[in-house]
Amino acid sequence: MNSSRLFLPFILLLTACGGASEDAGVETLSSEAMPEPALISYSVVNAYPHDTAAFTQGLELYDGRLYESTGLVGRSSVRRTDLKTGNHDILKQISDPYFAEGLTIFGDTAYQLTWQNKEVFVYDARTLKPIRSLPWSGDGWGIAHDSIQLYISDGTDKIYVVRPGDLKLLRVISVYDQSGPVNNLNELEFIDGQLFANRWQYDVIVRIDPVTGRVTGRMDLTGLLPRNSKQSLAYLTTPGSSAQQHGAVLNGIAWDNDRRRLLVTGKLWPHIFELKIAP
């Protein structure tokens, strides 16, 4: 398929919204004019154990401790994980029919999405005692926060910026690069004022300008798990189906600002990897 044809409506939309004018000599947005996202270099510093039954949907550090949300109906949870040992405490088990998704902790409140249950669970962050459930009209995939707002993905190219407390929609970010919309946005994390997202079924994390939605950088994590694991990964496949078909894809990014390290894992993966991002 012709990618420029796909991109055309997007250019028109941007032009219409931005008021770009040929007369004024304003920069013309085109696939030629817009550079590709910068490749973000990284090194793998460590591989820690991770519960291979955890269908990871959200990963976040809070108060120096690692919190994880897991999905699947009947296996959804919020847990606190010891990074070095992989030992974890199940803080909250979520029963049928809920399929939990992303998790973020803002101030003293934890928010956990559900995939298609149209609810967001709100907890006291210290005790994980439920406070309330808030309605959410669409899919819930990933969630993160900056110092003011929450950011929610739904598996498309859209990020919904909402107000903590009641999830009032404040703004929608359309994420794009030089080829057009960037979809399949999943788990999220803020790093130095930029929104990072791993893309479902891609071994890629993208860096998004949260003001414009433009993808300014990308981390290529192709082969991260097999290249850095000494464990047998045979359990992730069965004859005729791949790890991806089992759902065992990259998902879960948490930024440790104090130690300037990125923790990355995947659904059912045997490791959480510690990455150092090149300056």
Ligand SMILES: [Ca+2]
């Ligand atoms: Ca995260």
